[in-house]
Amino acid sequence: MTAEKLDFQVKVLHVSPECAPLAKKGGLGDVVGSLPKALRSLGLDARVLMPAWPGVLDMARSLSALPSRPIGSISAALNWRALTARLWRAQIDGLPVYILQNDELFANENIYPEQMDAVTAEPMLFLSYAAFELSRAARWKPHIIHAHDWPTAAVPCALRWHRACSKLAGDFDTVYTIHNMAHQGLFQQECLNGWGFSPDAFSQFNPGSMEFYGQANLMKGAINTADAITTVSPSYSWDIQTQDGGFGLDGVISANRSKLRGILNGIDYDVWNPSKDALIPAHFSADDRSGKKLCRAALMEKFNWQDDGRPLVIFVGRLTEQKGVDIMLDALNRFMPDMIYALIIGSGSELYNRKLADFELNHMESVRTVTAFSEESAHCAYAAGDILLMPSLFEPCGLSQLIAFAYGAIPVARATGGLADTVRDADSSPDGTGFLFTDYSVSELEAALNRALSAKAEPERWDKIVSNAMNEDFSWNASAHEYAALYGDVITAE
Secondary structure, eight states, X not given: OOGGGXXXXXXXXXXXSOBTTTBOSSHHHHHHHHHHHHHHHTTOEEEEEEEOOTTHHHHHHHTTOOOSSOOEEEEEEETTEEEEEEEEEEEETTEEEEEEEOTTTTOOTTSSOSSOSTTTTHHHHHXXXXXXXXXXXXXXXXXXXXXXXXXXXXXXXXXXXXXXXXGGGGGOXXXXXXXXXXXXXXXXXXXXXXXXXXXXXXXXXXXXXXXXXXXXXHHHHHHHHOSEEEESSHHHHHHTTSHHHHTTOHHHHHHTGGGEEEOOOXXXXXXXXXXXXXXXXXXXXXXXXXXXXXXXXXXXXXXTOOOXXXXXXXXXXXXXXXGTHHHHHHHHHXXXXXXXXXXXXXXBOHHHHHHHHHHHHHTTTTEEEEOSOOHHHHHHHHHHOXXXXXXXXXXXXXXXXXXXXXXXXXXXXXSOHHHHHHOOBTTTOTTOOBEEEOSOSHHHHHHHHHHHHXXXXXXXXXXXXXXHHHTOOOOSHHHHHHHHHHHHHHHHOO
16 A cells, blocks of 8 residues: 555655765765655655765755754764764755764765774764664654665664664664665674674574675665665666676575565756756757757857867766776777767766876867766756766666756666666667667777767757657656555555
8 A cells, every 4th residue: 555545644764874965975865855855745754864974064054944953962872882963954945854963973075984894884873873763852753764775774774683773673664775786885793793783683594684705784684674675776676686786685685575676766857957957058948959059059168179060978977887987988989089079077086087087188179077076067068968978887777867868968878777777779769768788898889879979960860869858757756656655565564
């Protein structure tokens, strides 16, 4: 039974280290900033709990979303000491967001730790445990706690194995969403005791525990203990049950597949809408795309290009192996010096920053790179771009292609995970919205980009593809209904 049809208002708390616009490093921030709002529009009482990383409270104040004083405090024990955080309640576009302030604990402006150990994980463990104590300070208690990825995987784990929190197991149901199987939260076994877990949490003889080849795996524990598991696209829910996509947990996922659902992410069209986007120089729509030309002209001027009409190929995303940066640079090299303009926007490791700097230096007439991620630059790139590259090694859902659709930038993408669920190949369907390739290789990406460029050379055909893309609807509405149905099933399950 869907949560909308129950005879009481379902209360859901999303617990996450990111929530746009207050803190965002990737797609998780977009999801947690958008999905709860969509759930509230369906009548659910959905709220968010997150940390006050550097700048978060200032951002909330700039949005006039923060009261003058905190509403209380929350404490939790970690590594044999008591930690306390102030609790603030912000209101972001109608969404209640609880913010935990402890300047020492939440001091990492990058959010995620570079090293994984008992101490560097404390911010995420405190965030997870704070969900159980929220009602004392907020005078509001959720029916369901919805945890996301490894940082809050401890939520369902603690309700099963924590020496104190397990006493609350009957108070909450849990949903756990896997956004990226590659990051599982691996720690030494010795960490568990200081975090409050009983010995039952780790056993080589119990496949349902957190034990994973001698280490403690928070994601494995959450998969085994959550009442329901979701992934961020239907295809990814199957990918993670394979040896290639499961990153060692494919067997655990398969054993729990009866409680697994793949629900496609959406995007917030209040944020990503070229007809009213405040960050782009001109507005446009599917019915009148003239403003897109003005956006291109402004971007060309910004990056000191003399525009000769070549297609503008863009990449917006994290600079990691997962995103296919290596094969992308090799493939783009084959279109130099004068077949395309290429604009690459993203942040990542120093290795990839150097690769991009060298690539731009070798192709100064055709390539520009922005390695300090800028929200404004991303919006302008989507608005000006003709083609978006997403040659991902794997892609749980992907938001860039959904945003690109809205702005009339056509994806050239590898058919994996959420990309396979959302992009229709224009050479295979009259309703095509992009160009797909299967094998993770330079030659396959090159061939797909060539197909896109050939279509771009046929104005009437290209206009049809762009029109198809811009008329797609990937709002959160459909996905929110699926989550509401899931919550209803969890609550009413015996």
